Amino acid sequence: MNILVCVARVPDTATKIMVGSGGKAIEQNGVKYVVNPYDEFALEEALRLREKNGGTVTAVTIGTDANVDVLRTSLAMGVDKAMLIKGDEPTDSYYVVANIAKVAKEISPDLILLGKQSVDYDSLQLPAMLGEMLEMPSVSVVSALTIEGDEVKAERDIEGGKEQVACKLPAIISAQKGLNDPRYPKLPDIMKAKSKPIDTREAEKTTPKTSILAIEIPSKARAGKVMEATDENIDEVVRLLNQEAKVI
Amino acid sequence: MKNILVFLETSNNALKRTSLEVSTAASQLAAGANAKAIGVVINSNNDVAGAAAKYGLSEIINVNNAKLTAHSSTAVAKIIAEVAKAEGADCVLFAANAAGLEIAPRVAVKLDAGYVADCIALNYDSNNIIAKKPIYAGKAVAKTTVETPVKVFSLRPNVFSAAENPVSANFKELSVELSDKDLSASVVNVMKNEGKLDVLEADVVVSGGRAVKGPENYYLIENLAKTLSGAVGASRAVVDAGWRPHSEQVGQTGKTVSPTLYIACGISGAIQHLAGMNGSKYILAINKDKDAPIFKNCDYGLIGDMFDILPKLTEKISKITGK
Ligand SMILES: Cc1cc2nc3c(=O)[nH]c(=O)nc-3n(C[C@H](O)[C@H](O)[C@H](O)COP(=O)(O)OP(=O)(O)OC[C@H]3O[C@@H](n4cnc5c(N)ncnc54)[C@H](O)[C@@H]3O)c2cc1C
Ligand SMILES: Nc1ncnc2c1ncn2[C@@H]1O[C@H](COP(=O)(O)O)[C@@H](O)[C@H]1O
Numbered sequence: 067m068n069i070l071v072c073v074a075r076v077p078d079t080a081t082k083i084m085v086g087s088g089g090k091a092i093e094q095n096g097v098k099y100v101v102n103p104y105d106e107f108a109l110e111e112a113l114r115l116r117e118k119n120g121g122t123v124t125a126v127t128i129g130t131d132a133n134v135d136v137l138r139t140s141l142a143m144g145v146d147k148a149m150l151i152k153g154d155e156p157t158d159s160y161y162v163v164a165n166i167a168k169v170a171k172e173i174s175p176d177l178i179l180l181g182k183q184s185v186d187y188d189s190l191q192l193p194a195m196l197g198e199m200l201e202m203p204s205v206s207v208v209s210a211l212t213i214e215g216d217e218v219k220a221e222r223d224i225e226g227g228k229e230q231v232a233c234k235l236p237a238i239i240s241a242q243k244g245l246n247d248p249r250y251p252k253l254p255d256i257m258k259a260k261s262k263p264i265d266t267r268e269a270e271k272t273t274p275k276t277s278i279l280a281i282e283i284p285s286k287a288r289a290g291k292v293m294e295a296t297d298e299n300i301d302e303v304v305r306l307l308n309q310e311a312k313v314i
Numbered sequence: 315m316k317n318i319l320v321f322l323e324t325s326n327n328a329l330k331r332t333s334l335e336v337s338t339a340a341s342q343l344a345a346g347a348n349a350k351a352i353g354v355v356i357n358s359n360n361d362v363a364g365a366a367a368k369y370g371l372s373e374i375i376n377v378n379n380a381k382l383t384a385h386s387s388t389a390v391a392k393i394i395a396e397v398a399k400a401e402g403a404d405c406v407l408f409a410a411n412a413a414g415l416e417i418a419p420r421v422a423v424k425l426d427a428g429y430v431a432d433c434i435a436l437n438y439d440s441n442n443i444i445a446k447k448p449i450y451a452g453k454a455v456a457k458t459t460v461e462t463p464v465k466v467f468s469l470r471p472n473v474f475s476a477a478e479n480p481v482s483a484n485f486k487e488l489s490v491e492l493s494d495k496d497l498s499a500s501v502v503n504v505m506k507n508e509g510k511l512d513v514l515e516a517d518v519v520v521s522g523g524r525a526v527k528g529p530e531n532y533y534l535i536e537n538l539a540k541t542l543s544g545a546v547g548a549s550r551a552v553v554d555a556g557w558r559p560h561s562e563q564v565g566q567t568g569k570t571v572s573p574t575l576y577i578a579c580g581i582s583g584a585i586q587h588l589a590g591m592n593g594s595k596y597i598l599a600i601n602k603d604k605d606a607p608i609f610k611n612c613d614y615g616l617i618g619d620m621f622d623i624l625p626k627l628t629e630k631i632s633k634i635t636g637k
Contacts, residue, residue, distance in 0.1 A: 079566050079586050083453040092454065103567055160428065185566060187449050187456070190410070190431035190468075191419035194387070198423035203388060203499035206416045209560070219502070223561060224412040225514055227506035229385070233499040243567050244560045275428030279457040281449065288597065292609045295600070295618030297626070303598065303614050304630045311596040311613075313518055313542060313575045314634050 067121035067213075069112040070175040071145065072166055072192070074102040074184040075129055075136045089280050091157070101136045104181025106248035107241035111211060112179050113144045114246065121176075122146045126169050128162045128269060130155055141259035142251030148262065153269025159189045160275040166192070167199045168270060176216075178238045182207045193240035203233035209244035315347040315441070319403035321394055322355040322366055322374075323413060329355075329365050331515070332409035334476035336469050339436060340407050341370025341479055346438040349405075354397045356390060357382060360485045367483035369476060375401070375486045382492065386500040387413065389492050391420035396490045398425055398464070405443065410468035411514070418468045428460035434473045434593070443467070451566040451589035471514060472572040473593070511545040513562060518544030518575045519594070521564055524551035525580020525602075525620055532557065534624040535579060541632040547571065549581045565590035580620045583608025600624070 077083070078098040086093040101109075112123045124147040125140035127133045137148035149169060156162045170178060178200075183190045197204030203218075209228070210221035216235040221228050223242060251259070291306070293299040308314040320340045322333045329337075337353060344351040352373040355363040363374045377393050394417065398406050406421055408414035410432040422429035434455070435446040442459055445467055449456045460466070513519050520539040526532055532546075539546045548558040550565055564571055566586040576594035580601060581587060588611055591597065599612040600620050609615045616623055 077450070079451070079589075081450075081453075082585070083450045085454070092450070158428075185451055188432065188447070188451065190415055191422070191429055194391075194416050194419035195423050195429075197388075198391070198420040201495070204416075205499060207412065221505075222412070224504075226510060226512040227504065227561075229501045229505070230503035231499050232502045237499075243563075273461075275462050276430055276458055276460050279444070279459060281454050281456045283453070284448075284455050284592070286592065288611060289613040290610070290615070291613065292599075292604070292615030292617065295616040295623045299616065300623065300626050300630065303616060304627070304634070306614055307575065307596075307598070307631070308634065311575050313596070314631055 067115055067119040067177060068173065068175045069115060069121065069123045070170055070173060070178045071105070071108050071112045071123060071125045071140070072178070072180045073105045073109065073125050073127045073136050073140055074181070074186070075099050075127060075133045076102045076184055076186040079103065079185060083283065085281055085283060090278050091281065099132070099135065101139050102181050102184050104183060104241055104243070107243065107245045108179035108181050109140055109143050109145065110246045110248040111241060115177070115213065124149060124173060126151065126166060128153070128156055128165045134264060137264055138259045139251065141262045142256040143249060144255070148264045150264055150266045151269045152266055153271065157187070157278055158274040158276050159191050159195065161272045163192055163195045163199060164272050165269050166196055170196070170200055176235045180238070180240045182240045182242050193238050197238045202236050202238050204238035204240070205231045205233065206240045207242045208239050209242045211239060211245065315349045315404055315438070317401050317403040318344050318349055318351045318405040318407060319394070319398050319401060320351065320353045320371065320407045321414065321417065322353045322363055323409070324355065324358050324362055327362055329362065331476060332411055332471045333366070334369050335471065335474040336407050336409050337366045337369035337371050338477050338479070339469055339474045343405070343436060343438050343443070352401055352403065354394060356393060364483065368478050368480045370479040370481055371483060372481050373484045373486065375488050377488050377490055379490060379492055381497065384501045385413070386497050387416040388420065388499050389496045391417045391424065392492060392496040393490045395421050395424035397488055400488060404464050406464070406466045408468040410470045414468045418466055422466040425464045425466070426462060427464035427466045428462045429466040430458050430460060431468045432470050433467050434470050436467060436469070448593070451586070452570060452592050453589060470572065513545045513547045513564060513569050513571050516545035517573050518542040519547045519564070519571050519573045520544050520577040520579065521547035521549060521581060522552055522579050523549040523581030526552065526557070529557040534620070538577065538624055538628045538631070541628055541635050541637045542575070543637065549587050578608055579624060581608055582606050583611055
């Protein structure tokens with residue numbers, strides 16, 4: 067089974083976000099970047115499927131030279147090949163998806179794995195977009211996956227429960243937490259990954275379909291009425307819930 | 315802008331609340347832009363879909379297709395895109411829920427449109443739509459525009475209010491052919507947590523943190539949720555410990571909720587948890603540590619032991635709500 071895994075490079079989730087000087091992107095100085103957390107589930111699932119069925123796992127990332135670090139992590143986890151599609155820093159999903167689609171057409175994977183969302187722009191669209199562009203079925207937000215022959219059964223989260231979706235390979239799956247427990251790369255593998263080749267190509271430029279005009283840090287002023295939990299104060303909170311928040 | 319198309323979803327023979335929210339948003343956009351707001355519903359009828367007219371949609375289209383026996387995002391995307399083309403829609407709106415998030419990107423590709431997901435505001439301004447959407451898990455908000463003639467947006471549930479604005483609606487049937495390829499992914503089984511309200515759909519969410527100490531104490535959280543007809547949520551510490559399912563996790567790697575009231579019980583307020591709850595209208599925090607970060611991000615706070623506070627609070631609220 068040949069599997070393509072799409073890996074995004076995002077700020078560590080503990081990052082305090084500040085607006086950069088242009089006002090359209092975040093301040094990158096001092097930010098630690100990591101593999102998008104959901105993509106770790108995608109990588110782990112790809113490796114497990116290869117361990118079971120054989121085949122090749124290719125990790126691809128679209129971005130700048132800096133993206134090499136997420137490919138090194140992917141190699142350390144165990145992917146066979148790593149591809150950097152190098153160009154502008156992605157801000158428009160169409161640019162990313164067009165470049166992934168191009169790679170996919172070249173290597174014709176049986177399965178494409180992604181994360182359910184990239185936790186930087188939270189664009190929430192690549193898996194299904196890719197499915198439409200490649201005319202492949204896709205299932206998003208998957209927390210359990212079984213593949214037998216070319217029959218795929220994927221369980222995904224819906225409001226108030228789960229649904230099971232069936233489709234056939236080749237298919238696209240986006241990973242949700244719960245799909246597996248991603249492995250931690252071992253030190254020797256991290257060392258070995260440093261010298262593995264990275265297939266680097268120029269990204270194709272596209273006309274942006276969306277533009278960010280500005281980013282802002284929401285400053286929701288909270289009332290902050292914090293008090294000791296005496297009986298009177300609990301009564302006061304109940305009164306506030308009743309008269310101010312009006313939920314009672 | 316000429317025509318705004320809204321994907322209407324039904325459940326138990328009624329329009330979903332999120333569809334009413336999106337209908338309201340569409341009719342408000344349409345009013346500003348002198349455009350028409352149209353709804354499309356699949357395998358339904360005028361009685362059910364007609365409710366959308368109360369929320370300002372002046373045309374409602376029903377598409378019946380016998381091939382669509384179970385939900386299929388690929389097939390629904392085909393139908394919506396065909397209806398959009400037939401109606402000359404230049405803006406298509408979805409709810410940013412499980413179905414909408416899977417269908418909208420496909421519709422965008424079929425219509426050669428740019429798509430912005432999970433918007434919290436849409437404003438019509440000099441022939442353009444400015445969308446606001448949370449990024450970095452809500453730590454920032456991006457003002458975004460779509461550059462293509464046709465624009466697709468999905469709207470975060472619970473953020474746009476559903477406001478009645480009755481108009482008289484035209485009803486229309488349209489047929490759309492589906493090929494096997496359009497039906498390439500279909501739902502084969504639905505597992506609902508019966509009678510359980512999801513954190514994404516609830517007006518009140520009560521979440522427990524590590525302080526709950528074990529699943530045997532979670533009844534304290536459940537009882538409070540019950541008095542407020544709310545849903546039960548959890549921090550990641552609770553989910554990782556296996557006390558509650560991941561479907562209840564609130565936060566950056568859980569769900570992003572926006573209820574009217576969020577109650578955090580014995581939750582410290584880590585940045586990843588805050589990211590999931592910051593969109594709540596009101597936040598009540600209960601924590602024994604007066605320096606817990608959660609208190610810097612709340613409207614109301616009670617400092618003390620949750621094992622003492624929760625039964626008292628529950629009883630007092632129950633006296634008012636009778637639940
Ligand atoms: C990549 C990544 C993603 C993450 N995603 C999420 C996420 O989606 N959601 C999430 O929640 N976390 C997430 N986290 C974890 C997050 O960083 C915190 O570890 C987690 O939120 C802590 O959970 P907690 O507040 O329940 O526990 P703790 O931080 O241990 O806090 C317990 C709190 O309870 C208080 N307390 C103790 N006893 C009592 C008592 N008797 N009465 C009242 N108060 C009491 C304590 O003062 C303390 O403030 C993520 C972390 C990472 C690295
Ligand atoms: N720049 C990128 N390079 C490679 N894969 C990406 C990139 N951006 C997003 N992805 C993949 O697409 C998934 C969904 O992202 P999104 O639709 O942007 O929220 C992510 O979890 C990744 O698997």
